[in-house]
Each structure stands twice: as C-alpha cells, then as structure tokens.
Amino acid sequence: MAVGAWRHFSQGFELDAASLECGPSPATALNPDLVVDDVSFVRGDLSRLIEGEILPRLMLVHQEAVRPSRLLVERRPTPEQIATFSALLLDPAAEDVTGHVLGLLDGGLSLDGLLLELLTPAARELGRLWEEDECDFVDVTVALGRLHAVARTLCGRLESEAWGPHGRSILLVPCPGETHIFCLSIVASFFREAGWDVTTGDADSGFDLLRAEWFDVVGLTLSCDVLLPGLADTVRAMRKVSCNRGVRVMVGGPLFVRHPEQLHASGADAMAEDARIAPRIAESLLEKQAQAC
Template sequence: MAIRRERAFRDRSSLERNPGGVQRGSRWRDDLAQVVEAEIIPRLMLAHRSETRPPRLSARRTGTADIDRLTALMLAQQDRDALAVVRELIDDGMALDEVLIGLMAPTARYIGRLWEEDACDFVQVTTAMARLRRLVHDLETLCLEPRPVDPASRRVLLVPAPGETHTFGLTLAAHFFAEAGWEVVTSFDTNLSDALERLRAEWFDVIGLSLSCDVHVDRLIAAVPALRRASRNRDLHLIVGGPAFHGRPDRIRLVGADASVDDAREAPEIARSLLDLRIRAC
C-alpha cells in the first residue's frame, strides 16, 4: 500500500493520461467530480462574487506541491487546519479564482484517482470529501454577502449537452459570466427538460451548451432546434464549448450554434460580441 501510494503521488501525469481502471474507481471519480461541480465550485463562485474589491489576477499560481499538500491534509488520519494553509496561499497572492480552478477541484479529482489506484480507501475518501465541504464553508466566512444582480443585466442559461456528464467547464463559464455582470442561470439536467421549461418561461439573451466527447454530438444536433423553438427570445444566441469543439470549427455550423468557446474566460466577451452584432445589424 505504501509503495502504491508513493508511486501514485509521483505519477500524477500518467494517471491524467490514463484515467481508466477498475469500474469502482471510475464511478467514484465521477461521484467526486459531481460533488466538486455541483456543490464546491458554485459555492466558491458565490463567495468570489461577494468580494467588495474587484477581482484581481492571481500573483500566486497553484503548483504540484500545493495540490500534494492539500491532498495530504484531506487524507490525514488526524484533522488538520486546512483553512490556515489556504489562507497562507491567499496571503501569498493566490486569488480565489485560482483557489477555485487550480487547487480545490484538482485536489478532489486527484483523491478520486488515488482511490482508483488503491492508494486510499473508502473511509479516507469519504472523510476527505467531508473536509473539503467544511473548507468551502470556512472560506465563505472570509467573504461578504453576494451583491444583488443588476436587473438590467443580460441573461445567460448554461446547460450540459444531452447525455453530457462532465460539467466542470460549464461551471467555470458561469463564474466568468457572473464576474462580467451577467445574470447566470445554470441547469445540470442532462435531458434538457429543465432548460426547455426555463426558455419557455423566462427571457434569455444567450444559451451556452457544453460537450466533452464526440459520442453525443448527434443528440446535440437534434436538441438545438427544439431549444430555439422553445425560447421566448426569437433572437436567442447559442454558444457551445468543451473538448468536443476544440480544433473543430466545422462543428459550430453542424450543431447549429452561433459561436464556440475554447476558454471559459472568453465566454462573456464572445457572447457580448454576438449581441453587439445583432444591435448593429438593426
């Protein structure tokens, strides 16, 4: 066990390239990712938006040693003061965006891979996730209440493509849209029924869909016309993102989208550009 654990810590890059393995490991890795995407990331996003000072660039980037250190704290037999460690990183120049994108999510995914490799057991993983949740709660105490959304702000609906299970990039896009002043609604319903209901009942300027693999491209192609028909906004703009579109500009037209996004940080500007084009055309 000790040998496997040491090897797993040293060989993270190989695990990233070969994330297969036994069925139980894949299942637990997916469960961990869902906890990060559905609970940890959104709560950190709210905390970040609540800051009274404007967001800043991170002067301190996450390194392998930071992820190793937080992982060790989460898996330790005795409870440790992880908040103090994270506060040290923030005091050292690490922005909350970097805590969000570069530290906590990779730590949770890495713990899942360690379990897959038999480097830690079920109890350790369960305890680690509970500690991560508590750490998020403690981080929220460092921030003020979220600012109210401007009623005049543009609205975006972000949803996974039909059948899509990986929503981390979508959640990051929600973060950056909110930072840019948009009103953001996110749905993680992979059959799109919730998105269709929202489009019928509410006004959205833009809808964004995320797709990570080629398997569900045909389902997305079939879904796009239904989304447009359901929309109260006849001029709804549709943007897509995710690995399925990286290096494949032909797929933008194929699925019926107006634009694609390679980097979540660029999503608000791309969406704004689409709306500005519509205004100029009028």
C-alpha cells in the same frame, strides 16, 4: 456591489471530477486526412469561424479598455501546491482545508487561478483515484465535500467583487448525459461576478425554462467525446423551444479545450475555452446581434 441573481433547478451540483476526460469513441474520432472539395462549404466554415471565434475576441479588446482585465494571472498554483491540496482533501486528519487555500490566496495567488487551476485539477485527480479503485467511496465522498466547501468560499469571494447587474440573463446546463458538472458552478460564479442573472439546471429542466422564460444566452458544457453527436440536436431543439427566437448559444468544457474545431459541429454561436473569458464572449455575441438589427 450587487451581483446578478442565481437560480438552480434540479439536483445540486455534484463534484465528481469536473475535468475528467473521456476517451474519444470511434464514431467521433477526428480524421486528419479528411479532404473537403466543396468550396462553398469551406467558405461557410470560415465565415462561422470568424463570427463565432475571431470577432468576439476582437470585441473583447475594446471591452478591456473600459474594464480592468482579470485575465492575466501573475502567479499560478505550482504542481507541488496542487499535489499538496489534493492530498489534504483525502487526509482524514486535515481540519482546515479551506484555510489552507485562503492562505494561498493571501500569498498572492488569484481567485481565478485557484478556482480554475487548483480546484479543477484536484477534482480531476479525485475522479482518477475513484475510477482506478485507489480510494474507497467514503474517502472520495469526504474529499468531495471538502472540495465543495472550498469552492463555495472562493466563489463567494469572486462574486463579492462583482460589477453592477446589467439585466442580461444566461441559462447554464450540461449536455444531456453529461455528469461532470463541477466546473459549471464555477462558470456560473464568473457570470454572476460580471453582473449576469444566472440560472442553472440539468438538460431536462433547461428545456422547460426556455419555454417559460426569456434568456439572452444558453451555455452548454461537454466533456466526453461520446456525447458530441447529440449536442447539435440539443442546440437545435433549444433554439426551437426558446421563447427568445434570437437566443445565442455558447459551448464549453473539456471537449472543446481538446477539440475547438468542434464548435461548427455543435451548431453553437461561440465557444469559451476558459471560464474567465466566457462572460465577455457572451457579451460580444449580444453586441454583435444588436449591431445586426
């Protein structure tokens, strides 16, 4: 079936340890003892929680009655399979890493599970080895090239299962300063598989695209706590420059997996903790917007 278009602006996706986590900075560390006395603030926070997280997920229940679910993964890669794959990426004698992964697919593991639960941990491990000087530049570069080849093959298969295009568009960019963008390419494939027109780029090109073109949704990814203070300013600026004054904004990435409560601080409309459900949450945002008109 046809899939949505995919355009990319700026540099190619770098496979540099997608989910490598950065430690929280003192300025952004959460304070569990914080007490809020302003009742109106609490009510507003609760309202945003309901509109940004609960309602989209309730709407997904209705959507799943129409479209078969791809969220349930019967078999996940085991820790042993993840370790074997990571070792193959770094093995100079390994000649067919992609074939090894396709063998796992033929053995019953899902595309979703391989993309999100095999490739992502492997990328994280490569980042750790590089940062701790356990691998040299050449080894990591070769391993990343292999990882990229596997991801390209799996994403191609994912998109070949796509539903028909529905004319909705999304711009996917990293938060300014974000360097861990491997997962952004995988998220783009899940949106294309769902029939979306996808445009990707960096934060700078994203502003130019928003000024020039109509996008229904903007998706921003963030992994490091230290970049969180600037995200809210980026969201505000993107809403201001967008030629779609009602553009919806989603956030995701490792930071929001660790701290989902930071959705409010980001100023975004919704959050997706998993690439598999991101297109459905985006759909629910637009349906809710249409119902409000």
